[in-house]
Amino acid sequence: MFGSTLEGVGNDIDLLIVGLGGAPLKILKEELRVAGHMLPLDILYMLPIEALETNFVKRAGCISLVQLSKSNSELLSDDNKVHVTKI
Numbered sequence: 001m002f003g004s005t006l007e008g009v010g011n012d013i014d015l016l017i018v019g020l021g022g023a024p025l026k027i028l029k030e031e032l033r034v035a036g037h038m039l040p041l042d043i044l045y046m047l048p049i050e051a052l053e054t055n056f057v058k059r060a061g062c063i064s065l066v067q068l069s070k071s072n073s074e075l076l077s078d079d080n081k082v083h084v085t086k087i
Helices: 023-036 048-054 056-060 065-080
Strands: 013-018 041-046
Touching (some): 013 023, 013 048, 013 056, 023 041, 041 048, 048 056
């Protein structure tokens, strides 16, 4: 994830998907297209070599969704005394 939503001011959710092409990517794109009807998603797809060559992850300040979910889980657990179960 990257962009202004991380700063709390965005109107859309900017996602960067880094991975190989092929059937798994085709399936993921379709699932995200469906989700995009309900969410304001702006999705950028890159091959691993493209991400490396452009240094986009660092330049754009990308945060992995795993890291983001851990941060949010800790915030909920600490601030609101909510027990979060990770699946």
